[in-house]
Amino acid sequence: MAHRIHALRLASAPADCRNCFMEARCWQGSEAAGGSVPVLRMPTLNPGEPLWRSGGEFNALYLVRHGAIKVYEVDLGGVERVLQFAFAGDLLGLEALALGHHESMAVALGESMICRLAWPPAASVPAHDAALSERLLRRASAQLRQRARATRLTDPDASVRGFLQELAARLGREERVGDHVWLRQRLPMSRLEIGQYLGYAEETVCRSMRRLQSNGELEVSGRTLVIKKATGVTPAAAAPAARPLSA
Amino acid sequence: MAHRIHALRLASAPADCRNCFMEARCWQGSEAAGGSVPVLRMPTLNPGEPLWRSGGEFNALYLVRHGAIKVYEVDLGGVERVLQFAFAGDLLGLEALALGHHESMAVALGESMICRLAWPPAASVPAHDAALSERLLRRASAQLRQRARATRLTDPDASVRGFLQELAARLGREERVGDHVWLRQRLPMSRLEIGQYLGYAEETVCRSMRRLQSNGELEVSGRTLVIKKATGVTPAAAAPAARPLSA
DNA sequence: CGGGTAGTTGAACCAGTTCAAATCTGGTGG
DNA sequence: CCACCAGATTTGAACTGGTTCAACTACCCG
Secondary structure (H helix, E strand, O other): OOOOOOOOOOOOEEEEHHHOOOHHHHOOHHHHHOOOOEEEEOOOEOOOOEEEOOOOEOOEEEEEEEOEEEEEEEOOOOOEEEEEEEEOOOEEOHHHOOOOEOOOEEEEOOOEEEEEEEOOOOOOOOOOOHHHHHHHHHHHHHHHHHHHHOOOOOOHHHHHHHHHHHHHHHHOEEEEEOOEEEEEEEOOOOHHHHHHHHOOOHHHHHHHHHHHHHOOOEEEEOOEEEEEOOOOOOOOOOOOOOOOOOO | OOOOOOOOOOOOEEEEHHHOOOHHHHOOHHHHHOOOOEEEEOOOEOOOOEEEOOOOEOOEEEEEEEOEEEEEEEOOOOOEEEEEEEEOOOEEOHHHOOOOEOOOEEEEOOOEEEEEEEOOOOOOOOOOOHHHHHHHHHHHHHHHHHHHHOOOOOOHHHHHHHHHHHHHHHHOEEEEEOOEEEEEEEOOOOHHHHHHHHOOOHHHHHHHHHHHHHOOOEEEEOOEEEEEOOOOOOOOOOOOOOOOOOO
16 A cells, blocks of 8 residues: 555544535535534545445445445345445445445445444434435435436447546546547556446456547556546447436 | 326315325335425326426426326437336435436326425425435435346346336235235336336347246236235345335 | 237347456565 | 566457347237
8 A cells, every 4th residue: 555544544533524624525516505514534444445244234324535435236146236436525325224224335445534424313413404414315316316327328338438437537637638638547446346337247348448449539558547538428429428427 | 097086186286295195105114203294286197198308497306196107218329218117105306306407207107196395395394304304315215225226137037027026016916816925916017118127128028027927926918917926035036135116 | 890009929130248268467575 | 676476457259148120919999
């Protein structure tokens, strides 16, 4: 772990989003107006460390401050399906709220800093108001829309393009080369995991990325991705409007 | 429409779930405890009538009192995908809440009675409290979990079995024959629509139903379905625990 | 009874999977 | 710094299950 972050390794330090320099990342736009959000900073998760396990009791939602988390399920046949990739600012754990326990598992893909939002909120917490529930409801809505779109598209290329495009748009660093803008981003997940998310085999994802590369749409070497910045409507494909990777 | 229901054809009659004889169907279990839910009864929808259209402004959620609604999207290539089938008690429209407008369309599959829950709620409505938001959040959570499972399984038979099983469990009428319990239910949707929901072609759904029938798991003729009541874990298949059809 | 839609069936096709093997990568220990 | 290992990625080739296309049949409605 070359660039381990020590500063926030405090275990379960109490916090409030209003005092957090990352607040704007977690609660953007119209959501920002709300009141206090009572969270606890958790110890940094190392790659591969679980955030929760299948069967565990649901007692909190989580916000990603830094890093990347994979939420996945293993069915009876041992087949893994990735339900969500969550990055900085994303909310995690909503799907377990109604059921009361986790059916899925969540692990860190890279070193990750997480804030814990106890749920249901303790009665003593004044912030347990309509504003918080409504913010969460909006997040849930966004995730529903996203899931609706994460269905296998007609063409694996369209799926992979959409996935990488969204990832780069959310996390990537802009690079101007001539008159074009490219986005550079290290992929936090393997080809296999991308396949498990999109519903294709590892090899299909691999070949798809190669096709996109030979089209000049992007450049990949290992986990390093450089992709053309999407200009409104995705060109060269009937790919629907950019699909949010997570929320 | 042989059995048209006239009694509630009042246009936009004000209502409150606490006074509704169907309350228990819409707000079950732990959700039932909450306070008033301000809804309006809408005029009965006839088969094929839209509840909302793509591009329309989002200004309400809907609860199904009676009937069946199909929520679907049409992508740029004209391919339709069914996102949700909603039946009595189900909540509709959540995926548009965050975005503020509808990307999907919703139409009645059969004659349907709907209650409209304005959103965001008018400030004057006292019920705009944390309890309502939390109920909706729980619904959203349930829908997320459901979507996670609605992914194409390994085997179309498992998908179709799960779909029909869930449908029959939720809507079907029990029939005892000898020592077995069967569920009878008229399918509100076509084979094509089932395919669009599960991610298979119409013909595949058809053949799959035929296979299940020759296995003795069910009996279908046209839209009439009779299926063995599931006994806890679905037998004869690695099908994951019953997947909720909708919420 | 007539027309039209929904459902069914068969056959050819083909995209994506599977299996196997080569190659590459990043990280480790000497 | 270099050799080496485990896992990740890539490639090729055969296979297969689901799609597609084209009839055909059954059912529902007027």
